[in-house]
Ligand SMILES: Nc1ncnc2c1ncn2[C@@H]1O[C@H](COP(=O)(O)OP(=O)(O)OP(=O)(O)O)[C@@H](O)[C@H]1O
């Protein structure tokens with residue numbers, strides 16, 4: 271579904287991605303793991319068009335989408351839950367969801383979509399008319415995911431959805447992500463919480479300072495990589511050890 | 515001295531300044547750009563009234579509508595031609611561009627019309643006064659209040675009830691994330707410039723009617739007022755801009771009646787002192803908006 275080849279990206283003089291390649295198949299739940307500053311968010315931003323990549327290709331459903339505008343890429347079916355949730359704090363929960371449906375809005379379907387979101391996240395129904403900024407961190411994360419789902423994405427990308435959440439809230443977010451996968455959504459998940467992510471994903475990529483260090487199934491990854499070193503930010507030189 | 519006449523005139527002046535500030539903040543909210551060409555949209559509307567009123571037989575009401583549309587169109591075009599190409603560059607580039615647009619528009623009328631002021635014709639009721647109880651007020655001032663109520667109501671409805679309005683509020687808060695929702699960046703920015711220009715055009719009708727004349731530099735004073743009012747009210751929300759406009763009108767009229775005659779010509783200096791105090795002690799303005807300071811890139 272999504273195929274990235276030799277993608278580079280940089281912020282001015284700083285090169286954040288040194289030619290990475292990765293693939294997400296239809297219906298797959300794939301994790302992109304790595305320590306702080308590894309380039310995970312940069313990868314997602316390049317895919318969804320917030321960052322113009324340098325070289326390489328990003329093919330989605332057979333079409334090269336590298337460098338297209340975010341609004342165009344969303345229409346093609348890629349929706350992103352950004353790092354830090356990025357709720358519109360001054361807008362109500364209702365308005366946040368309505369904007370999520372900006373490109374896909376159809377009057378009759380909109381109602382059923384909302385009901386579906388209320389079924390997934392009952393709290394959003396309770397808080398429907400409240401300002402998004404008044405929700406707790408976990409509730410905001412749910413709103414951010416619901417908002418992204420309103421556009422009926424073919425590929426959902428989540429950037430550190432468990433960041434800053436309580437352990438119970440983290441549990442429910444991870445549970446939700448596997449639910450979404452079971453319902454057929456293709457998901458690319460960025461996480462620092464590698465251990466938790468590896469429990470639910472089909473495959474994982476390990477990113478270290480802008481390069482893919484390893485890719486494979488969770489079992490392979492656990493066997494060959496010291497997960498704790500990923501989680502705690504790698505060795506002194508910033509890379510984590512791969513046991514071959 | 516605080517009688518009905520003072521109150522009506524103050525509310526009227528505040529209304530005019532509220533519309534003026536709102537037009538500046540619509541663009542600032544989304545692009546974080548203080549558009550120095552904003553006063554020129556008002557100036558252009560003034561010249562539209564001059565040209566249509568002097569050289570054509572267009573009836574007065576059509577002239578006024580066309581003048582507002584001219585300001586909106588010029589505002590839209592400046593975005594399209596001047597601001598859009600530099601939008602992803604630095605904020606400084608945007609600021610310099612807005613200066614350039616301002617000077618360019620001034621020079622267009624300077625060259626094509628004249629550097630001297632031109633008389634603009636208004637229907638006679640613009641200069642009539644009416645008596646309410648013991649208050650005698652210009653009819654124009656009552657029209658300003660009525661039009662402000664209509665425009666503020668309409669804008670509130672647009673911003674709250676339409677998807678475009680929601681998108682504009684979202685974009686003022688988090689521009690990048692708004693694009694992630696599939697909202698085209700150009701759409702919200704163009705809409706902001708159109709509304710900004712429309713407001714400048716409406717204000718122009720009443721601003722120009724006070725002296726019934728227009729000159730190339732007529733936009734400078736309103737730009738300054740809009741800027742000062744928004745600094746006082748709060749740059750980060752539309753509500754703040756409206757409050758700032760009314761506060762400016764109130765302070766100005768209070769200074770006008772309380773300052774001794776020898777100091778009255780320093781009224782503007784007093785307004786600047788107030789602004790400096792605001793910048794020092796309450797830089798976010800009277801109304802704290804929840805907006806972040808994200809730049810459009
Ligand atoms: N806006 C920016 N300007 C300059 N450099 C940046 C910017 N954003 C990220 N970088 C740099 O790019 C590299 C990759 O950053 P990125 O945000 O992709 O990391 P990440 O893997 O998402 O990390 P985290 O887990 O902390 O979110 C880092 O070295 C970072 O310093």
Ligand SMILES: [Mg+2]
Nearest residue numbers: 310311312353
């Ligand atoms: Mg990140």
